[in-house]
Amino acid sequence: MPKTITIIILFLLSMSIHAEEIIKSDQIKHQWNCFGGTFSDYDKWRTSIKEKNARKIKSEEQLKKFMASLDSMFGKEQFNQYKATLACRNFQYTVNGHLVNGYVIKPKSTQNKLPVLIYNRGGNENFGGVVFASMMRNLFPIAAEGFIIIGSQYRGTFMPQSTVGDEFGGADVEDVISLLEFIPDIESADPERIGMYGASRGGMQTFLILKKSKNIKAVATIAGNSDLLKGLKERPKMERVYKARIPNYEQDKVAELEKRSVLKWVDELPTHVPVLLMHGTNDTRVDVSHSKELAVALEKHDIPHKLVLFEGDNHTLSKNKTRANKELVKWFRDHL
Template identity: 60%
Template sequence: MTKNLLIILLVIFSFSSQATNLINDERVTEQKNCFTWIFTDYDSWRNGMEKKFKRKINSEEKLKQTLARFDSRFGKEKFDLYKTNLSCSTFEYLVDGNVVKGYIIKPKVSTEKLPVLIYNRGGNGNFGGVVFGSMMNNLFPIANEGFVIIGSQYRGTFNSQSTAHDEFGGSDINDVIALMDFIPSIEGADAQRIGMYGASRGGMQTHLAVKKVNNIKAIATISSNSDLQKGLTYRPEMEKVYLHRIPNYEQNKVAELQKRSVLNWVSELSPTMPILLIHGTNDKRVSVKHSMDLADALSTNNIPHKLVIYPEDNHFLDKNKETAEKELVNWFKDYL
């Protein structure tokens, strides 16, 4: 009797586990709900963050200020809204023999199939990886407007696999392209309406990815670079990242940077794929000149685009976050 009960429980668990998968593809494994562990509710998450803050902050007053900023940025009302409206999972998939981590966010309820956005994150390695806070701050608001969002952490991120290395626009582009294969297996996703966008380094990933696929209808970049070699004159310290990430960088510096710089191959971009460029003039990490120079080149090559510049705003567009989100949402609603 005990054995039969165990078998029944295992079958039920297996069925319920499969039923909650947001991607119905056997190549996608380890699908886990984002709203678990300390992220089950807002108070649990906040308490977890408070413990983390306490390890670094000795002053009670500074701790209160930090928690106040946390509440201002996130907040229980916003958390509950997104948990009610959205489904979110992390997952793993295999690319070039590497286990790569990804994430998917989608509205729980929709009367029609929804357009899909592939999101390309910024940073490199674990730095800039998409954790729950960045999902809630940057991706949940977009998905809540009626989009399925899927993205890659890129190989080597949050992963101890010794052979997996983020090449900053090298073989990691395959991690982005591989996501395309899973879109038809997402319930409620319209595989005929796919857009792509990226922030910072993610803009480079976006341009490199669309060179290899032809079914992306529109793209957008936020605070992104367009010429890595020229970018070193704006921010020389980025060379440390290139030395660490890009294979054979010292031997082939110019060639490797040019390969990753859309400004060198603008003429190869599709004349039917509109491009949105968003940037702040006070961006200290990626100069606004990257987007301005690219917009000039797009005009010269008659490629449809829109350049949106926010005066005095920074790399993260903190002063115009909601306005920039509306710009992005309207762009993809118009073209997808």
Template identity: 60%
Template sequence: FKYQVDNVEVLGYIIKPKVTKNKLPVLIYNRGGNGNFGNVNFAAMMRNLFPLAEQGFVVIGSQYRGTSTKNDDLDEFGGKDVNDVLALIDFIPHIANADENRIGMLGASRGGMQTHLAMQHTNKIKAIATIAGATDLVKELTFRPNMEKNVYVRRIPNYKENKQAELEARSVMNWVDKLSPKVPILLIHGSDDKRVSVENSIQFAKALDKHHIPHKLVVYDGDNHFLIDHKEQLESELVNWFNTYL
């Protein structure tokens, strides 16, 4: 579907079981990538999201502003595009069989950052999960320096003038003390992730522990950014997590 945010047309999608008589919990899915790279095509839906819908969840997601258009520079990588995520919450009461009182949020890679940024502006999410999420973008530059030239300079407004401030604002590690103790967080990461260091999830878990935020850390030994070797375990973790807390 198409929807308007800040006078910009954004693409979204809904996936849900065909037949159900009951109200179903909802997952807002925040994708990875940036601009047109990483957009959720049908193959990605089948691989990553259909299994969740098959387990009884309504899945709704945004492609983020500019995706699949000639102007994919609208994506600010954690700037105004966060509004594209928040706007989805207003759709949920209008989706048949979707339970607006049982909403979770799932973010993969960049979507992990997107999830924490969105959580700053809503209290309607009961539980969240992130897969290979970046929690400290400043430290990540040491691990993957080409992100600066390929993504940050291009997408983040005023990046060259305010590099430190912009990266810190997008890094949940800088505001763990502001997180709600009522929203449990599942962290999943592969130990051999070459795109987002596993230390993002490990150090974030330690910070959550310090601030008494309920959480669970799952690290799949030897697996990469896409967790291909642990697909069934990943799906099981997600389904069990959201079934427990939604």
């Protein structure tokens, strides 16, 4: 079974688990527990991953190494700690009549109002969608530090019957902006302290939204592409993604890519919102020069910023995940 179909099936199966609502809004169509079904128990989740990969990894020794890597990256103790301390819900909402998937994560025990972070994922359509493993790896550690995290999967993602798709920085930007409406309805959320961060394509998304919204107090990006035309020369295979996703791409390629390139309109960004840029110097998907050049442009326009480079690290900062998370947490604690 193709990987994408497997992910969709697991995602849809988890929807049957009823959960207490975190967002008290009539605009939310359905909420279900992230820690439901296959993900209700670490051993159950681990077994499902082992069975799925056993069909692809023929060597027993290689499978053992893969599972050992999984346990070192996540682990039962960490899983149980997150399950005990964090509330996590997937939900569905509508944007201009179209159904979209989202998610919200928050600490369970709090007596104070908490700052809210909108997370913009990378990838396109189902590729890069925020599944449980990516929540465990990228979002739970930040939420556990005292933040509420809310995010959109973007239109078309995990929606087999959807009539609309991801436009890679087009109408899908509205899917993220719409989340701002729900923040006052999230238990314990402080609507006066909203930050936003994004990884890879999510960096592009973050600046597109920052240009439109006046509610964001601070932003951060991880391996963001600041110039899509330049990026296309560096990684020509992205042309296939752009042709499939971006409306009017083949008729006006340059204009559509420049619309999505923050380096072309830095002067339209608010000058009071601080920007954190993080990038690995060995990133082969989005060259580190994208963050370096953006830092120069931000300096030129007197926009407060910080550039953090991770020497020898890759697109996901996998060698410096803990350090990167600390940078994010400190940034938003200092500026929200």
